[in-house]
Amino acid sequence: MSHAVHSPARPDVSTQTPALEVRGLGKTFHIGALFSSQAVRALHRVDLTIGRGEIVALVGESGSGKSTLARCVARLEKPSEGAILLDGVDVLKRDRFQASRKFRSQLQMVFQDPFGSLNPAHRIEHFLRRSLAIHGKGGTGQGSEEQTRQRLEELMTTVGLQADMLNSYPHELSGGQRQRVAIARALAVEPQVILADEPTSMLDVSVRIGVLNLMRKLRDEQGISMLYITHDLASARYLADRTAVMFAGEIVEEGESLDLLAHPAHPYTQLLVSAVPDPTRAGSYDPVHRATLRQAVMASTTCAFENDPDQRCSAEEPVRHQVGDPLNRHWVRCHLYRPGAGAGGHALATEPSTTVQ
Amino acid sequence: MTVSQTSFGSHEPVLDVKNLTVKYIGDTRSTTAVDNVSFSIGAGEVFGLAGESGCGKSTIANSIMRLLKDPADIAAGSISFGGKDVLAMSQDELRRFRWQDVAMVFQSAMNSLNPVLTIGEQMADIFTTHAGYSRKESLRRAAQLLELVRIDPARLKSYPHQLSGGMRQRAVIAMAVALKPSLLILDEPTTALDVVVQQEIMAQIKDLQRELGFSVLFITHDMSLMVELSHRMAVMYGGRIVETAKAHDIYTAPGHPYTQALMGAFPPLTGPRIPLTGLPEGVKFHNIPDLAEVAPGHFVAPFDADAEAAVLEGAAQ
Numbered sequence: 213m214s215h216a217v218h219s220p221a222r223p224d225v226s227t228q229t230p231a232l233e234v235r236g237l238g239k240t241f242h243i244g245a246l247f248s249s250q251a252v253r254a255l256h257r258v259d260l261t262i263g264r265g266e267i268v269a270l271v272g273e274s275g276s277g278k279s280t281l282a283r284c285v286a287r288l289e290k291p292s293e294g295a296i297l298l299d300g301v302d303v304l305k306r307d308r309f310q311a312s313r314k315f316r317s318q319l320q321m322v323f324q325d326p327f328g329s330l331n332p333a334h335r336i337e338h339f340l341r342r343s344l345a346i347h348g349k350g351g352t353g354q355g356s357e358e359q360t361r362q363r364l365e366e367l368m369t370t371v372g373l374q375a376d377m378l379n380s381y382p383h384e385l386s387g388g389q390r391q392r393v394a395i396a397r398a399l400a401v402e403p404q405v406i407l408a409d410e411p412t413s414m415l416d417v418s419v420r421i422g423v424l425n426l427m428r429k430l431r432d433e434q435g436i437s438m439l440y441i442t443h444d445l446a447s448a449r450y451l452a453d454r455t456a457v458m459f460a461g462e463i464v465e466e467g468e469s470l471d472l473l474a475h476p477a478h479p480y481t482q483l484l485v486s487a488v489p490d491p492t493r494a495g496s497y498d499p500v501h502r503a504t505l506r507q508a509v510m511a512s513t514t515c516a517f518e519n520d521p522d523q524r525c526s527a528e529e530p531v532r533h534q535v536g537d538p539l540n541r542h543w544v545r546c547h548l549y550r551p552g553a554g555a556g557g558h559a560l561a562t563e564p565s566t567t568v569q
Numbered sequence: 570m571t572v573s574q575t576s577f578g579s580h581e582p583v584l585d586v587k588n589l590t591v592k593y594i595g596d597t598r599s600t601t602a603v604d605n606v607s608f609s610i611g612a613g614e615v616f617g618l619a620g621e622s623g624c625g626k627s628t629i630a631n632s633i634m635r636l637l638k639d640p641a642d643i644a645a646g647s648i649s650f651g652g653k654d655v656l657a658m659s660q661d662e663l664r665r666f667r668w669q670d671v672a673m674v675f676q677s678a679m680n681s682l683n684p685v686l687t688i689g690e691q692m693a694d695i696f697t698t699h700a701g702y703s704r705k706e707s708l709r710r711a712a713q714l715l716e717l718v719r720i721d722p723a724r725l726k727s728y729p730h731q732l733s734g735g736m737r738q739r740a741v742i743a744m745a746v747a748l749k750p751s752l753l754i755l756d757e758p759t760t761a762l763d764v765v766v767q768q769e770i771m772a773q774i775k776d777l778q779r780e781l782g783f784s785v786l787f788i789t790h791d792m793s794l795m796v797e798l799s800h801r802m803a804v805m806y807g808g809r810i811v812e813t814a815k816a817h818d819i820y821t822a823p824g825h826p827y828t829q830a831l832m833g834a835f836p837p838l839t840g841p842r843i844p845l846t847g848l849p850e851g852v853k854f855h856n857i858p859d860l861a862e863v864a865p866g867h868f869v870a871p872f873d874a875d876a877e878a879a880v881l882e883g884a885a886q
Contacts, residue, residue, distance in 0.1 A: 420847060
């Protein structure tokens with residue numbers, strides 16, 4: 213068995229325009245009656261960068277705003293503030309009212325439910341052929357039918373399905389196969405970025421890994437960047453180069469996946485990591501410590517720095533402190549990790565919201 | 570049955586399932602959902618049943634509770650609980666058996682609360698109907714129950730929608746243990762919940778189990794969770810048990826290729842990033858033979874070298 217250890221390829225994002233950059237994204241939902249002024253702040257000042265050929269995982273619990281972020285980036289939801297840069301171009305300015313076809317050909321989504329995202333009345337071929345036709349990727353003029361046919365078969369092979377499944381209906385396929393079709397449909401457009409919103413959570417456990425492996429393969433072979441949204445920390449660690457942790461609409465910590473899960477800095481990340489069942493470290497988590505963490509996270513109205521006039525913890529602007537090896541680009545949004553007063557920022561540095569490398 | 574000898578606690582099993590076969594009868598063909606399955610659960614033991622959707626684990630739980638309806642049919646086998654034959658019970662006996670002897674928490678149990686009654690009314694109901702207490706006494710006991718799962722008794726006056734998902738699930742678990750059953754069946758009790766809440770509920774179940782001493786039949790597809798919680802476990806595939814042993818033995822030395830695949834489907838949280846495979850698409854096991862003992866207390870169904878090779882080949886890709 214050739215068990216090569218996956219070494220996270222670190223694409224040098226600092227020198228290139230990132231594939232996708234989210235800057236200060238905010239989304240507020242108004243609730244209640246028509247003239248009610250009540251609002252829910254679903255996203256607040258989210259900054260996220262996905263380099264070319266990079267897989268970034270976004271983890272957090274239900275209600276933390278992961279899916280809202282994905283829907284805003286995919287332009288299914290109109291963000292209240294902020295900018296979304298695709299390939300360095302602000303798409304919110306470029307297409308002001310709705311997503312353009314160009315945007316859709318650059319960014320595609322894979323949804324959670326493969327049973328709901330494929331129309332049961334059509335054969336598999338229809339989904340892929342339509343993607344090709346709409347985005348003009350099927351070839352034109354003489355012999356275009358042959359080209360399309362070839363492309364369809366190629367797509368099926370890429371996602372690990374038999375070409376003769378093109379004639380099947382969705383109900384004839386298993387959940388894993390359907391999710392592969394959904395990925396093939398996204399691929400047909402030849403996108404630069406794929407947003408995958410919990411693509412494996414509805415699948416049977418034994419086929420989940422297969423879909424994750426496929427996503428990794430697409431990244432390795434075609435250099436597609438991905439935002440992988442999940443609540444499963446272990447799969448984020450398995451697939452993603454970098455992991456961002458979301459809590460109450462804000463990204464509270466981000467870093468290289470292995471480093472982040474080995475040395476979680478933010479109390480919320482620590483709580484999440486401590487809650488994942490893992491037989492290899494059974495009983496290694498002190499319940500008292502966990503209770504303190506939970507208290508710190510769930511009743512986070514007080515902060516160690518709240519009444520300290522020298523600190524701006526509850527101030528509006530995001531605060532980022534780098535932790536650990538700078539190579540891992542691991543930062544956390546918590547003043548517990550501010551540089552010590554005497555140690556004038558050697559390893560730790562306060563980062564402004566625009567990324568300084 | 571030799572399996573019961575490895576039980577924790579007393580040697581007298583609380584639940585003994587022997588050669589259980591359940592069929593879903595169709596017009597033209599019938600499906601065998603559970604095929605000749607035997608296992609037993611000792612007093613105070615947590616027994617895990619792992620497997621994927623459709624492998625028959627919930628059908629087993631429903632057979633134990635005698636909740637199966639047409640077209641399901643228990644074709645063969647026996648289920649005995651504390652020496653009583655569950656399959657021979659009359660409706661009256663079943664009424665007493667359910668909840669008092671065996672209680673069950675369903676997968677989306679938090680949605681099974683009645684939305685138009687307060688939590689207190691629903692909990693007090695258990696005591697007035699099953700134990701015949703007065704209304705006042707029932708409410709007092711309901712408050713105690715809520716305290717047991719660390720919910721403020723003031724919540725007795727709340728309606729289900731006023732509680733969070735985790736609280737509702739805890740309330741349902743409290744209701745399940747209200748009459749001190751000797752066996753608690755948990756069918757995917759935390760699948761719909763977030764990981765932090767899941768951890769809390771599992772810790773709570775462990776505490777309750779230690780306190781009240783009931784046995785648990787724990788059904789889930791999450792192997793990591795199961796290994797952490799269970800004493801012994803069985804892995805099911807296609808209605809058959811393919812492997813059964815102490816949970817830790819299965820974790821350290823899975824014998825059947827399917828168990829190995831299922832274990833391989835959960836990436837670890839520590840150590841290097843190693844490519845995993847899960848079960849390659851298209852690998853199926855047919856005609857799974859009866860279990861054979863490979864190590865003391867560790868039973869594995871004999872399997873084809875071909876099937877194993879296919880799983881391994883998938884792993885090498």
